Amino acid sequence: MTVEFLINLAYLVGSLAFVWGLRLLSSPDTARRGNIVAGAGMIIAIIAAIAQPMEGADNNYGWIIGAIVLGAIIGLVSARRVQMTAMPQMVSIFNGLGGACAVVLAYAELFPFYGGSTALDTAGLGIVMLALLIGGISFTGSMLAFAKLQGLIWDNTLLLPKHNILNIVLLIVTLGLGIYLTVTGQPAGLTLGTIFMVLALVYGFSFVIPIGGADMPVVISLLNSLTGLSAAVTGLIYGSQFMLVGGILVGAAGTILTVLMCDAMNRSLTNVLIGGFGGGGGGGKGADGDQVAKEVTLNDAAIQLFYSNSAIIVPGYGLAVAQAQKVCKEVDELLEANGVDVRYAIHPVAGRMPGHMNVLLAEADVPYPKLLDLDEANDALKNTDMVVIVGANDVVNPAAEDDPSSPIHGMPVLKVWDAKNIIVLKRSMRPGYAGIQNPLFFHEKTRMLFGDAKDSLSKLAGEIKNL
């Protein structure tokens, strides 16, 4: 039993823990255990990295322990403090930090290489460049995604004319320089290497600029996948199979989510990245100005809901903005107490990240079996008395089904119009993210209840209590 054997075993166990943990994460009953298993795998591997024998190494353990303690404190405190509604921002920041770490590590390889104290063959140098590129893109991309989600930057503030063409040019220049650096080797020099890193960082920032609003779930998934890949590539630099396995697993998870999100909008990834909705479209038949939406009073809405047999609530980003998840649950409980069967219809791209609505409703203690996915919901809607739409818009737009001229035509939507009555809680008649008028608001079954979602729901709860 040598030390080396134990170290190798530890890395192997760590990798298996990642795979097993992710496996458990894909079922609600075992997910929490899965997260703990994966976390344990990480701790085992960190201990192995600290303990593994290295010939002639100076170790510098003080630096390592100091950094680990500092990072753990920052991470744990922010994880505890963050509000559930701010979860997309938090995930973006953490994701960006992983990418930043890969950039730092790859850049650290460049100093001794261009300084002449270490040698790298073409393959080795190519790997370092790849780590700089992918890590850089995921770092600045995630940071911009954070700023957008936090509302620090409006979606189109930084958009330059012909932005998509600029992006393509920037990408080609960056890739070209990366290839040049890889082929040229040491004579290229540290300055060019640094310029390459800066270009990668600028590109990451620039490619997220045109993407915003309802496309956020796609870009967050994609960035997640990139961070995983950057970790895997960095693993190649260090010859660590463990990092390779961990990174690739994350890359796969991110890729699957990206594909799922794109499917949920019936759009290709390219279309999302180039910002397919664009300012130009937005037309469609529903935009007729002379149609009038019918309003409903709080009292009527309360009575309709209270005496119905079944109700389905459709939450959207507006629910998150208004932080209305808890009062939503209150209305749910009041109705359930009167024998109304209350469930929730969750569109895959509702909110700003995959599964955003599920997290919010879980925070409000809504049991997850009450949450229906797209197909389940569309089946259930046919036999539902009342639909309450809370801050959702594009995901319930009938134009996606019946108006071929609509920009979102073909996107799978929740067919709320199959239910008997629809109440829409909405701040105003402003169109949704896609900038498309929603004919649902003028539908004969629809009644509008204007106001802030939280405010309207708590007034609704008050009315129901008085019945």
Next chain:
Amino acid sequence: MDSFIQFFNNEANLLLIYLLLFTVLLGFEVISKVPTVLHTPLMSGANAISGVVIIGAILLIRQSAPDDYLTLSLGFLGVVLGMVNVAGGFAVTDRMLEMFKKKKN
């Protein structure tokens, strides 16, 4: 082309390529049927795993000379960034999953 074939025929590289391919397939297989309910926790859990880069940062510090402050600082930065990602990622995922409860009605 020659150098590529050489790279491919090297046994260590070949094993790495095998590992890469099988991990990609395994990853897709393991995660492919995740329900909508768990999209966010899966993403943030996976996100925490991408903090494996911290292993590289630890090795970087250990290999550095004790007076090579540039490398030490970069390594320190790397470990801090990686550790925030790891600790924060797992903690926030746990917090979320704690809320996913099945209730009897």
